[in-house]
Amino acid sequence: MNLQRLATIEDISELCNLLKILFEQEEEFCFEQDKQENALKTLLGSPGLGRILVIEISNKIVGMVTILYTFSTALNGKVGIIEDMIIHPQYQDQGLGSALIDYALKFAKSQGLKRITLLSDSTNIKAHRFYKKNNFSCSKMVPFRKIL
Numbered sequence: 001m002n003l004q005r006l007a008t009i010e011d012i013s014e015l016c017n018l019l020k021i022l023f024e025q026e027e028e029f030c031f032e033q034d035k036q037e038n039a040l041k042t043l044l045g046s047p048g049l050g051r052i053l054v055i056e057i058s059n060k061i062v063g064m065v066t067i068l069y070t071f072s073t074a075l076n077g078k079v080g081i082i083e084d085m086i087i088h089p090q091y092q093d094q095g096l097g098s099a100l101i102d103y104a105l106k107f108a109k110s111q112g113l114k115r116i117t118l119l120s121d122s123t124n125i126k127a128h129r130f131y132k133k134n135n136f137s138c139s140k141m142v143p144f145r146k147i148l
Contacts, residue, residue, distance in 0.1 A: 002096060004103035007052035007064065012040050014061040015052065022086040027121055028145075050080070053107060055087070055100040063087035063096055065104045067116070075114040082118035085127075101134050119143055 007015060016036050023031040043049055043066065050068035054061045066084040071077070082104065087097045108116055118136070120127045 002055050002057050002099060004053060004055050004100060007044060007054045009041065009044050011054060011061060012037055012044070015040050015054075015064055018061070018064050018086045018088060019084060021088065022084060025121075025124070027123070051107070052084075053100065053104050055096055055103070057091070062091040063100050065100055067104060067108055067113075069113075072115060077114040078112055079115040079117065080108050080113045082116055085118070097130055098134055
């Protein structure tokens with residue numbers, strides 16, 4: 001049986017392990033232990049910025065998703081950005097990703113969010129299929145980024 005819950009500061013080590021796996025798959029980011037630990041501490045200590053949700057099996061965290069908060073003038077309300085969605089490879093294709101994203105969407109609604117947006121590497125076809133299967137649609141918006 002799996003359990004979905006909010007992450008706590010005690011989860012940082014397991015969350016870092018998942019971020020390392022995720023960042024190895026991404027083209028734009030590199031895992032840096034100290035930087036990711038500090039980011040997790042900041043987010044976990046500042047719930048107004050967003051929340052980290054996890055899924056665990058037998059008291060072991062096997063997946064995570066981060067919802068960051070922002071505000072939309074178009075919707076006149078709080079919206080969320082999903083980041084860091086990862087299920088450990090040993091636990092993929094068992095429905096855990098769908099369970100976690102469902103939990104995240106219910107959580108987002110309970111927090112009054114009016115929209116969830118996410119980005120995925122253009123080459124990550126497996127992720128695209130997953131999000132489409134979970135009723136996300138491609139936006140006509142094209143992301144641009146500048147690192148400062």
